[in-house]
Amino acid sequence: MLRPSAADAEWSSVDLPHDWRLGMTPSPDHQHPKDYAKAWQGFFPTGVAYYRKLLSLDRGPPGQRTSITFDGIAGFSDVWFNGFWVGEMASSYSPLSVDVTEILRAGDEGPNVVLVRTDCREAEGWWYEGGGIHRHVWLDTWSEIHAVSDSLHVRTPVADRERAAVAVQVEVLNESPDEAKIGLVTVVKDPETGQEVARTNTDSRVSVSSCGMVTLATEVQISNPKLWQLGKGGLYTLEAHVVDVVSTHFGVRTIRRAKDGILVNHQWTKIFGANLHQDWSVFGVALPDRVIEQKLELYAELGVNTIHSAHHAPTRELIDHADRIGMLLLLENRQFSTASSSLEQLRWLVRRFRSRPSVFLWGIENEEMDYQGTRVGAGILTRMVKEIKSLDPDRDTIFGGVVAFDDKSYYSITDVVGMHYRSFFGVLDVAVDYVQDKPHVLDEEGHYASVRGVYQYDKERAHAGSFSHLGEVMMDTPEPASNAALMPPDFNITGNIASDLTTAYTHPKVSGTFVWTALDYIGGPIPLRWPATTTSYGSKDLLGLPKDYYWLLRSLFRRDEPLVHAFPHWTWPGREGESIPFRAYSNCEEVEFLVDDVVVSRERVNTGLVVVLDGIKYAPGKLVARGYKDGKAVAEHRQVTAQKPARLMVDTDRSVLSVSTGGNIDVAFLRIAVTDEQGNLISNAANRIKVTVKGEGYLRGTHNGDPSTDNYTCCETFQAFNGFIGAYVASGSSPGVMTVSVASDGLVGVEVDILRFAVTVIPASTIANKEHISNTP
Template identity: 30%
Template sequence: MIRLFILGFMTLCLSALNPAVHAQPDGPASSTALRQTLSLDEGWRFHPGDIPRDSFAGGQGVNLYGPDITYHGAKAGSAWGAAARGYDDKSWKRVDLPHDWVVEQPFDEKALKQQGYRPRGIAWYRRTFKLPASDRGKNIELQFDGVATHCTVYVNGTEVHHNWSGYASFQIDMTPLARYGDDAVNTIAVRVDAEDAEGWWYEGGGIYRHTWLVKRSPVHIATDGVYANPVKGADGRWVIPAEVTLANIGSGTASAAVDVGVFDAAGRRIAGSRSAPVRIVSQGDTVAKVAVPVAAPRLWSVESPNLYTVRTTVLRGDRAVDSVDTSIGFRTIRFDAQKGFLLNDQPLKLQGTSNHQDHAGVGVAVPDSLWDFRLRKLKEMGSNAYRTAHNPPAKELLDAADRLGMLVMDETRHFNASPEYLKQLRWLVRRDRNHPSVILWSLFNEEGLEVNEEGMEIARVMNAVVKQLDTTRPTTGAQNMGQLGADGKANPKNAAHSVDVVGINYQADEYDKIRAAYPDKPIVSTEDTSQVMTRGEYTTDWSKVVASYDDVYPGWATTSTARGAWEAIAKQPSFAGGFSWTGFAYRGEPTPYGWPSASSHFGALDLCGFPTTEFYVRQALWVKDRPVLTLVPHWNWAGQEGQPIKVLAATNTDTVALYLNGKLVEEKKADPFRMVEWQVPWAPGRLEAVGKKDGREVARFAVETTGAPMALRLTPDRNALAGDGRDAVPVTVEAIDAQGRPVPTANLAVALDVSGPGANIGVGNGDPNNHAPEKGDKVTIYNGLAQVILQSRRGGAGSLVLRATAAGLKPSETMIGVRAVPALPSVPVVAQ
């Protein structure tokens, strides 16, 4: 086996020197052969609520200092209570991560409105495992991708970490504290404090992103230590100026070099270079640098998101000791004061949405595959850009954005130049700077200090920190309260002067003045619209629902509609584009109402990802390569015969002719922004629109009066799952009439039953006033739609079957194939 590895590695080295070898299949073993990255997600013990510190005396239970003196909790390895190694957690609930305990809580009118009326608080997690004696001498690192909100971590009874942001990942070198061998159990305890809030939206609570245990050589690539962002030179040639941070936990100074190979989608090495050796002192780190020329790569774009793999291998002499794979893309970006945004030297208007990170049924504990689902929905709408409002995203979202071709405005949580928060900013840039999808670093959102010298200085420091780590992407800040362009004169001391791209939240009526005040700076609308509507509702009830006609908006939105917001941006040719508020609805901040509304009425898609009217409006505004035509509302208005019904055609066609039961109502010219509306006296039957371009029919769309619900229908987003215990799929639940047509006015209870290698992990229906549990075997169809999220079982294979029943309706059943896949490498759970 060793001989085979050496032969493979020699092939790698030769391919770097001999261009003739570049087209050959990948010779060396994958990067995972040199380090172990093991999932820690399974088998945690969970306890809601705090535990008194004196509930258990930790350490060895031996007082070495006499009967009247105790040092428990103050000495390494001697933590008290649930943090202690020997604490009995057998009665605690067993959970797998990611886990959001807050989404499981009942709604409480007395709880925080901004957090969606869900009680939060404090909870504990514990996990035990063993390390074989063969791991002694390796670097052992714990990695937490996200814990909401603040937390304290203990390893083997020693307090090792405090985390001050629920959105920042953190790593813990547990090498000095690790215990090895069959008789030694390692214990991780995490006290999560979700009483505090970092934001004014639903943040959940718990270890809601993935956890990992990484084992690697004493000399190794530090976490987030590869910087391999391709750059196109003035001569048109591409090069990867790779920088690799090498760490050394060994007892003496070490020497190492790095080989950086570039592999295409077929696994062929197309380029590579080797650095000069560098010296790394014990318990220190250093950066190895090497330039890797790459000839004629396929470019990454929103239409063709071509990706390559950079494999960085650490060499000590001729021996490979560590390796990391990094996904990259070749593309150029530029923000220009006159031309807006350019991708690969071609102007591209940013058709963006802002989004929080929760989803129906699962809260913030979003399965990886749901990020793909959500981005695909946004791309279907015509969106090409995504703002991670107002915090760093899950890394899996950026991976999905890279694969699917979605541009990202990557935003930090805290506008703060103190050491702790600059540390969080550095982490964000180091983690995300290789993603081709990331085009902007956002330093703040609507900060009170942004309007004065203090804010200008904070932004200046943060901007400098970003530039130390990445000079290829500009910075911005989402600025509103500064009145950036009042009277055409910019405040000489505000945060906009310290960033590269001026970001505007709303203020559409000031666009011309802001442009005049910053003639030499690129400008982007970092947030706009804030249009509110409730999916499937077409009559406003000012206590809880808003009609879905794109005509209601809060006072801070200075344009009347989503259509008006985009029109204002589109008519500023120098603007890079904009990010609407929001793509998906979210829990908390239940604008425009409070209780009983527990989630926002913003969103082109609701909490489940079902389209609202704004989805179709955006589609008509943004999609350029095909005709778009959709009618709203539905045509089920029994009891309103002869009464006028407002009808909106969301379209990019030139004209629309509207027919009711085959009779022409009226043909109208469609405004490219306002589109076209009618008042139509209601009669049952078929309402049909015909769209024309240049006098030729290019699109038809119809709504019909349906019958009463007769049966249920289940439609999964995908028909197959990987049996890895992580893959998940949303399933749409509908009520249909006797002719198989969805009934858009159906509101009824549905019982659910799941069998096979998987489980129902959450339900929802997009109703912002819904207070039903999001976990369980029941869901209510709201205005025709509901959703069930199914997840495979680890090691599962076979047929996962979901069955839905409702009183008086024909039941429905859907089958999803679960395919056997290699088990995700993970840390076995052991009893303490």
């Protein structure tokens, strides 16, 4: 494994990032950790995998140093370089950087061999965590006198429309054999033009001994700065010139606490938040940068202004995109411990992201029930708060609390009181009155399971429906599962999801709420049993397609946009004359229902939900739900009875891709629907659909959004689930045209839609002295 040999052909070639577990078939028969629910990891197998890379490197100019940085390796990992064991990491979510300067081979000494062992047999979380090298890998070079990694810290102690004071601090390490004198030059560039807007030089040079470190600090003034804003972003670039140049993005903005929201640049807003897991459909946990962007775009479309990275550090690429689009972030620490390795991971998290304008809150722990409210837990929490404040005095701290109300002192340790499911359990008023001198945030709330296009609980497929009762969803489930839209009246938890979330997001003493969750994610299925492999908590499925529940959240997050969404669909062959249970989500005052232009019901909206108690008699044709405010029609939802399946319809999120280079592929998403001749969705269609790609690109994967599927890998033909499949296509390494066609033998008179992708070169942003490590033969 340490040198090239005849056995090299036994290795499989893969591209990084890579998740080997997603290519395996989930099964309840796989081995899992003791006392750990198999369903939590989606019934995927665990195990040990090795990755190897041959690297030809130059030694570089005298004094150059070289390291390899792994942004994330699933489970427990060990790294060897040319036979030397050089490092380990016991978390999937923290980076591992190894300096290989003295042991690298250059020129005719032969290629360098990087060997990585990944072990995911023990779980770190209770969700699907993937396997392998699932984040980017970087080859870094720097001079002997250089800025310490992640030490550049940018603050804006003064930030208004007239002036910004930008405080800069950076640590410099001297790894040369001699004492050196160094200075600091800082340059600020405009977020739109890239032009220099401010510069400062330190008057004196500072001496730093061999193997010594010094901290340099300065302040830059910006006149009439452009403010970073919610939903808009607005970034400056700061360059710190020492010997090498290090840079970071930052934003000029202020965030202050308020009991009923937050003040961003002195403007009040409520936190309309949502939790986010890192995985996604055909990629598992190894997401291309574009897919990370796509997921944030889905959140922004919903009306989310803040994301909670549940329950670990996110990728750097997610932070980058949140900065660009003006999305706030609550970043959560993974390991609640004062062990040296855990504290080091916490320090890394804070140091790396403390300068970013999107980051406004540090989450220290999540549902550590064994320790919340205890002396030991209080000691750990206090120590971790001190660590954070020593590195970042500007941002607040929070923890995800589910303890009983018997230890006020534990809640008082962090700046913000974090609460889970207080509205769900009907005790929100008690919770916010318990600790009255601090702002409150529901960092998890909702807990609603449903499957797109499913209305009643399907026991065989383990599908929760939009009309499911909690008791039904819990059938044959060893642990409690989820509330759904309705519950038995004698159940001791709040009645339905609409009133729960309406209370949570509008409560006058709550700064904001994070719904669990906006998107489905792999693992943690509800109900907690086979064949479910994906959770159903999201308002959208793993294709990003909305469920009925999505429209409830949108009506809450975008209250200034009148909305009505009626469900179920209006295609029920064989049920003519039957009464169909009907509901609607709306932020209007009343909703009127019409069948073929005849009013059949008009109902008041009650905390976002309309229930037609007697249902609506089904007759093929047109159903309209019309929303009213102040007696005027302001919103409408139309549904038409679909005829027989006739064609496929395709749309895509992008038409131009960049050439895939350096271990980062560019992708586009295709949504493929089975419709009748007029384009009406066939809501129960299960046709097998073939996706073919020709030219400069390839099919990256297909999925149908079914949470009980056992197939997440790439295949050309995939069965539709309730009318849809989705496909990701990736660009190749050369400019050109990619042609995508879709077809289904099961449809009569199908039209084949052809989409053309002009694959053009779009320069990526450059990172000085840094490059991807991609293929791993």
